[in-house]
Amino acid sequence: MSYQVLARKWRPKSFDTLIGQESAVQAIANALDQNRLHHAYLFNGTRGIGKTTIARILAKSLNCEKGISSKPCLTCSTCQEIDVGRYVDLIELDAASNTGVDNMIDLLENAQYAPSSGRFKVYIIDEVHMLSKSAFNAMLKTLEEPPEHVKFILATTEPQKVPITVLSRCLQFNLKQMTSENIANHLSGILTEEKIASDDSAIRIIAKAANGSMRDALSILDQAIAYSSEKISAEKVTQMLGTIEDGILFDIIRHLIDKNGRGLTEIARGMDEKNTSFDDALNGLAKLIHELTVCKIIPGQYDDSSKKALYNEFSEKLTGETLQLFYQISINGRKDLHLAPDPATGFSMTLLRMLAFYPSSTSTHDKVDHSPKPAIKIPEKKSLIPDATEKNIAAKAMLSNTPDQDPVKANQTVSRNFDGNWSLLVSQLKTGVAKTLAQECQFLSYKDSTFHLSLDEKKTYLSKNDFIQKLEEQLINHFNKKLKLEITIDSVSTSPAIEKRTEKAALLKHAESAIMQDNFVKELISDFDAEIVPSSIEPIKKEK
Template identity: 85%
Template sequence: MSYQVLARKWRPKSFDTLIGQESAVQAIANALDQNRLHHAYLFNGTRGIGKTTIARILAKSLNCEQGISSKPCLTCSACQEIDVGRYVDLIELDAASNTGVDNMIDLLENAQYAPSSGRFKVYIIDEVHMLSKSAFNAMLKTLEEPPEHVKFILATTEPQKVPITVLSRCLQFNLKQMTTENIASHLTSILTEEKIGSESGAIQIIAKAANGSMRDALSILDQAIAYSSEKISTEKVTQMLGTIEDDILFDIIKHLIDKNGKGLTDIAKAMEEKNTSFDDALNGLAKLVHELAVCKIIPDQYAESSKKNLYEEFAKKLTGETLQLFYQISINGRKDLYLAPDPITGFTMTLLRMLAFYPASNSLKEKSDPITKTQTEAPEKKSLIPRIAEKTFTAKQDTTNSITNAPTKPKEPGNADFDGDWNVLVSQLKTGVAKTLAQECQFLSYKDNTFHLFLDEKHTYLSQNDYVQKLEEQLINHFNKKLKLDIKIDRVSTSPAIEKRTEKEALLKDAESAIMQDNFVKELISDFNAEIIPSSIEPIKKEK
C-alpha cells in the first residue's frame, strides 16, 4: 500500500479525537444528542484548523446507521464510506473552482431529490466566500428553507466576504487557532504511535512554525521525518526550516546590554552561514522583546517558563522605554528588510540601530531605590513632630513687604537656587512620566541638596525606579548640580496636580454660576424650556 501522509492518516474521525475546538464541538454534540438540528451550518477560521474535518464528522453523525448521535459508530457502511470519500449522499463542492451561478443551480436542482441510502443529503461547500454574487443569490431561498432531507455545511476562511443574507441563515461557529501546546502534544502522541524518536525542542519549533494550523504542523512533521535519518532533532529541524533558536535571540539581547557591536555582527554572520531566515529572526526578536516587556510589568506572567530566570535578568537590566524602542526597531527593520542591499545587511543594520539608540541611562549602574530606602528607615523618623518641622519650609510666611505687600518665600542658607516654590519648579520641567510623578508629589523640604517628597498610595505605580531616576535627572539638569530625591509613600494633602484640579473645579463652578445668572440664559430657559448641559461648559482662565 502506498504511503499516506500524516495529515490524512491522522485526520480525526470523531468529535472525541478532535483537538482544540472544544466550544464548537460541545455545541454541535449537544444539538445532535438533543435532536435540535439546524438546516445550515457555517464554520469559519484560518487554514488547517478542522473546518472540513468537523463537517465530515457531522455528516457521519447525521447519517450513521446506529442513529443520529454525537458519537457515530465508525463501523457501519455510511461512516466508512464517508471516511474514504465515496458516500453518495455526501456532496462536497469546492467553491473556489465552482464559482458560477450555473454550478449552484445544478447543485440545488439535485437537492430536491431524496437521499439514496442515508438519512440526510449533506452538502459541504468549502471556501464558500469564493462564490459569485449571482451564485449566492441563487442559493438564498433554498438555504433558508431547504427540503427536510437536506443539510448545508459551509466552510470559509474569510467570513467577512460572505453576504450577510447568507450568514443570517446559518448557525455560525468561529473555530479557534490551535495553541502551540495543543499542537506539540498532538505531534508527540503521533510520533509515539509511529515509533519515531524526537527531541522536545524540535517538536516545539515545528509547533511554532505551524502558526496555529494542525494541518501545516503535520505537513512540516512529514518533511522533518523525511529530512531526519533516524531521530527528529532540534538541530535538523532548525536547519530544515531555517528558523532561529531562542538561545541566539537571548545572545542578541545580552550583546545589546553589553554594547557589544562585534558580538552582534558575529551572530549575523553565523546566521547567514546556517541559512537562517533574517525575517523570521526579526519576528522572533520582536516576540522576545514583547515577552520581556510583559515580564517587567507582570513578573509572575512567566513564572512557570523554563526561561524564567533569563526573562527576569534581562527585564531588570532594560527599562520599559528601551524595550519599547527595541520592539519598534525590530518591526520596522523587518518591514524595511526587502529594501536592504541584501538580507544580512538589513538585519545587521537593524541590530546596530538598536545599539546606536540604546539609552545612556541603561548603561549606568542601578541607583538605589529611594522608595525602598525610605521604607526601611527607622520608625522614629516617621513621627509627626519631624514631619511638621519639615512642612514649615513650604508654609507661606505672614511677613509682608511694606512696598509690594506680597508674601515672601523662605530661603535656606546655601539654597538660593531653589526658592521653595515646588509648583513653579514642576511647571518648568519637561513633559513625561517624570513631570507626572512630580505633579502628584507633595513637597516637604529641601535639605542638603535633597528633595523630600510625599507620594499618595493611589499613585504608587509612579514610584518605579525608572520614573524616579528620570525625575532626578531632570532636576539635576535644571539646577546643573548633583541632587537627590527622597520619596515616601504617605497620604498627600496638597500637590501641584491637586491644586490644579481644585483651581479648575472652582473656575468651572464660577462659570456655571455666571451662566445661570445671565439674563439672556434665563430668558432661553423660560421661553424655550432650554437646559444647560454642565459638561459643555468650559471656563476661561483670566490672565493675571
C-alpha cells in the same frame, strides 16, 4: 502500499478524536443526540483547523447504520465509505472551481431526488465564498426550504464575503485556531505511534511555525521526518524552516544590555549565512520583548516556564521604558524590512538602532543599592577635575559654602550652590518625567545635600521609583555633586506648576479686561451685537 501523508492518515474520524474545537463539537454533538437537526451548517475559520473534517464526521453521524448519534460506529459500510471518499450520498463540491450558476443549478436539481442508501443526502460545499452572486441567488430558496432528506454543510475561510441572505439561513460555527500546546501534544502522540524519535524543543518549533493550523503542522512534520535521517532535532528543524532559535534571541537581548555592537553584527551575519528568515526573527524578538515586559510588570507570571531565570535576569536589567522602546523599534524594523537594501542589512540596522537609542542611564540600574529610599546613581560623566573622588567633591562643596570665597575660584569649582529658588531650578531641568515630577512638588527645605519635597496626594502616580531616580540624576548632573531626594505625600500649597497656572490665569484675566475696555471692541458689541468668546482669548507675553 503507497505512503499516505500524515495529514490524511491521522485525520480525525470522530468527534472524540478532534483537537481544539470543543465548543463547536459540543453544540453539534448535543444537537445530534437530541435529534435537533438543522438543515444547513456553516463552518468558518482559517485553513487547516478542521472545517472539512467536522463536515465529514457530521455526515457519518447523520448516516451511520447504527442510527443518528454524535458517536458514529466507524465500522459500518457507510462510515468506512465516507472515510475513503466513496459514499454516494455525500457530495463534496469545491466552490473555487465550480463558481457558476450552471453548476449550482445542476446540484440543486439532483438534490430533489431521495438518497440512494443513507438517511440524508449531504452536500459539502468548500470555500463557499468563491461562488458567484448568481450562484448564491440560485441556491437561496433551496437553502431556506430544502427537502427533508437534504443537509447542506458550507465551509469558508472568508465569511465576510458570503451574502448575509445565505448566512441568515445557516447555523454558523466559528472555528478557532489551534494553540501551540494542543498542536505539540498531538504531534508528540503521532510520533510515538509512528515510532519516530524527536526532541520536545523540535516539536515546539514545528507547532509554533504552524500558526494555529493542524494541517500545516502535520505537513511540516512530514517534511521534518524526510529531512532528518534518524531523530527529529531542534537544530535540524531550525535549519529546515529557516527559523530562529530562542537562544539567539536571548543572546541579542544580552548583547544589547552589554552594549556589544560587535556581538550584534556577528549574530546578524551568522543568521544570514544560515538563511534565517529575518522577518520571523524580528517577530520572535518582539514576542520576547513582550514577555520580558509582562515579567517586569507582573512578577511571577512565568514562574512555571523553563526560561524563568532568563526572564527575571533581563527584566531586572531593563527598565519598562527601554522595553517599550525596543518593542517599537522591532515592529517598525519589521515593517520597513522590505525597504532595506537586503533583509540582512535591515535586520542589522534594527539591532544597531536599538543600541543607538539605548538610554545611557539604563545600563547601570542594576548596580544601584535597592533600599527603601530611591537609589542614587552617580552619573558616568567624569568630573572636570581628573581623578576626583567623593572626598574631593565634598571638600569643594564645603569650600563653596564659605562666605569669603574668591568669586573667580568659585567659578572654577565643580559643584554649584542652591540659592533656594526651586522654581528657577526646575525651569533649568531637561524636559521629561523628571521635570514633570519636580514641577508638581513643593519645596520644603534643603539640608545636608538633601532636597526635602512634598507631592500632592492626587499626583501619587508621579512617585514611582524610576521617576524619582531620574529627578535625582538630573539634580546630580546640575549641581555636579552627590545629592539625595526625599519626597513625602502630603497636601501642596504651592509648586512650580501651581505658580505657572496662577500666573497664566492672572495674564488671561488681564487680557480679558483689556479687551473689554478696548474702544473698538465696545463699538463692535454695540453696533453689531458681537459677542466675545472667552476661550479664544490668549494672553501674549511681551518680549524682554
